[in-house]
Amino acid sequence: MTTKLRIASSPHEPVAALLDGRVEIDGAETEVFVEPLASDVFRHLLEGRYDVSELGLTYFLRSFDTPDAPFVALPIFPARNFRHSAMFVNTDAGIAGPEDLAGRTVGEFGLYGSDPGVWLKGILRDEHGVAPERCSWVIGGTDHPIPAFDWIPQPVPSGVDVRHAADGQTLAAMLESGELDALLSVDVPRSLLDGTTKKIARLFPDYETVERDYYRRTGIFPQMHLVAVRRELAGETDLLRSIYRAFAESKEIVQRQYREGARKQHMEVITPWFSSHFAENRALLGEDWWPYGLAANRTAIDTFLRYHHEQGLSRRLLTSEDIFAPALLDT
Structure with missing residues (x-):
């Protein structure tokens, strides 16, 4: 049959x-x-x-x-995908390393707890002591505004500050302006790719070396x-x-x-x-x-x-x- x-x-x-x-x-x-x-x-x-x-x-x-x-x-x-490469920071925010994310406002692409978000938040907690609840979170699109993904359950644990970006806002623009201190995104901000930004950089500049070391230590791809x-x-x-x-x-x-x-x-x-x-x-x-x-x-x-x-x-x-x-x- x-x-x-x-x-x-x-x-x-x-x-x-x-x-x-x-x-x-x-x-x-x-x-x-x-x-x-x-x-x-x-x-x-x-x-x-x-x-x-x-x-x-x-x-x-x-x-x-x-x-x-x-x-x-x-x-x-x-x-x-290895995900250390998915975190971006505002260069004026004073974030020199992962530990400096504590207490900051962070954008996240798509929804709170995206696939790259779950991975990187877990790594930040395990290896750098920064739990997600120590940050405030803003959800939205990186270079294009997107509505909330209301077609999937959106659990948010108590004690975590999460809001969606306002209509018309993009996370990349909020990061550039300093409204966000950092951004966790599957999409690389366009201004970083084309070299026009003066304010956006990667949290891990040599992310390939960091990710290769992560694999050697954990065996996780x-x-x-x-x-x-x-x-x-x-x-x-x-x-x-x-x-x-x-x-x-x-x-x-x-x-x-x-x-x-x-x-x-x-x-x-x-x-x-x-x-x-x-x-x-x-x-x-x-x-x-x-x-x-x-x-x-x-x-x-x-x-x-x-x-x-x-x-x-x-x-x-x-x-x-x-x-x-x-x-x-x-x-």
Whole structure:
């Protein structure tokens, strides 16, 4: 029997071969949807448009923490990013290091407890002693105003000062003016990218060195998004394994292209010296530098689950076994 599946994602490299049809899911007839904005994918999944979809970790957990949790997770991670690079500061605010964030007003992109926000707030607390409740938080868009994400639960723990930016305000402009002391954002402020700012800098100027050291010490390459399926499919063991194999094959196609490209020094890539950068990453992260499956990701996921609970975004402390489909716990 063939199952009809509506599958959605934003256009990440690891899922490209699945989205364009080079990889198929055994036993399924698929209709694929590609949306440029991940937040639109998340919203449309929560509205019931898709059966299998990319979903941000915190978005999944907020839906999982409802009485009739609609989804279960698969240990497939289409988006990852180290997040020390996601914190920006006003250069007049006197913030010389992470410890100086205590008592400051900080902007956060999208919602209180975004995926990068949960990761970096947890790291700031664990490694620098700055808990989220020691800051005031302003939520909004970095270079473009955005409304509150009212399509997802918005838990805010008691004792934490959170407000949304006023209509028409952007977090980057507030940081430039000094209304914000710092900004935690998945988007780099445009003025920093184009060199026009006089007031915005990164909290960790040499963030790559910091992030590589973080990985060496923890073994964590932070996941941002996982793949979620409708709960009605959770008992379909063969189907879930087919979905997992297809996503894994799609990801491996991309990794193999990069490995084989090293033979000719990645002449097809537009970035100079890419091969030396790739070799350095490969030496640090290993041959499978973007792993799927529970075994390779348990430490990182359980760390995120702890952070989510500590930050008041989950009512109880969850583990990987709680959120992932039983059929894939052995991956």
